[in-house]
Amino acid sequence: MSDDHTDPRLLAGNRRPMAGYQATHFLWTVEQGVATITLNRPERKNPLTFDSYAELRDLFHRLKWADDVKAVVVAGAGGNFSSGGDVHDIIGPLVRLKAPELLMFTRMTGELVKTMRACPQPIVAAVDGVCAGAGAIVAMASDLRLGTARSKTAFLFNRVGLAGCDMGACAILPRIVGQGRASELLYTGRSLGGEEGERWGFFNRLCEPEALLADAQALAAQLTQGPSFANGITKTMLHQEWAMTIEQAIEAEAQAQALCMLTQDFTRAYEAFVARRQPVFEGN
Template sequence: MSDLSGLQPRHFLWEVRDRVGTVRLNRPERKNPLTFESYAELGALFRALPAAGDVDVVIFASNGGNFCSGGDVNEIIGPLIGLPMKDLLAFTRLTGELVKAMIHCTKPVIAAVDGVAVGAGAIIAMASDLRLATPEAKCAFLFTRVGLSGADMGACAMLPRIIGQGRAAELLFTGRVMGAEEGRDWGFWNALHVPDRLEEEARALALRLAAGPTFAHGVTKTQLNQEWDMGLDQAIEAEAQAQAICMGTKDFERAYRAFVAKEKPVFEGN
């Protein structure tokens, strides 16, 4: 197992405390846009998480009142103009790799969104497992507003599963802003919190998950993603196998012994 507490990334902020890793983009003066370099470095972080022995949950946090304004106009969008198709495809695959890395990182990811979460910022929130926001949060899948399709970084596959096909189609065709209360009512946001409490609530949720059976949480995350492509019989069999694996862990035994002793179980993630 590796240790990510000493990681010092160049293109975002990262800290590990009490087995919770917190990542935040660090260009608040520009509402935290992404660059070619930050895409690549974020992907590397999430690909490293399965082997990280010191991180059980990740919070993708806001910075300076905003979450992420998407790809930097000057550092990404401008340089893409006129590139040959193979280079354009290399870039779009790079962006998709971040979503894949988040999906397969085996650790619950909580997005804590304040202010702007648009374009790729909306995608990062979408790709998180749990999403908290403030009433001021503005989320938009605005790709059509810059002449692109709404099919970006898995949005056409993932967003309908979260909020429904018709609602997703509207957002992806129009690129309009989804208001915070609207997003909560549609099931995109799990909860809304005032800005002063957003990170406190995200951290409380993260600590609750980190205190749980973290090996089993990883199994839950894997099954939530894999079962999209399964029929019901396949899903039931996959969950039978997954649950049998969890029943072989010490955490399952710890929970039983704590129940018998009328105590609260203390899980250790194995």
């Protein structure tokens, strides 16, 4: 799957570098294939606004075509991940809206989760401190989650008079922690502590707070050294197979794996094995 003989017009329409992207409502950096999104309103524990929801949605959508971003880290500034939707900038205005505008909002927030799941890059959430409401959803929608002992994750929608079925929570959270545990979190809105979250499988592991971001970026960097095309296929299949029977999933995986066997990375791995050296993957 080399680009050597690919029509440059095709590449121009499907390869969009993102290292130079200028974020407006959060921080964005790219270093050696790892993009870091930092929610940056620490004085309010990094709440989301109408603007940041929309920009995050559009950014993750654009990552489908990014050829210089192989993994993404999402973090919060100032010792907290995110307190969720801003009470003054979002909750207050929502109580005055009518149904069409409310549906516009809920579809926009849901679209953020869709674009996070649809982008091919693995997403690592670095969760410290408060991780509540929509912040908990962003962590949930990530592929991997690193936490701290002091992290507090709460799907607190019922505490503000809403259902727990927000932004895909009733579909995704049970697949991470199990139906019973997800039900408890969504019915009660209670906080899930860091150590409990690791036991439940919500967090892949816990880190020291001062090392959390570096550990998340190191994990993301490790992922960038793998076969990025194949990793994107893995992410796609993990998501799509939720709605498949076992028979359908096995056939879909057969087709996906055959496609990966056509990549040069597959050949590189074989040649490296024969030569008794580590393969260097290039994502093609």
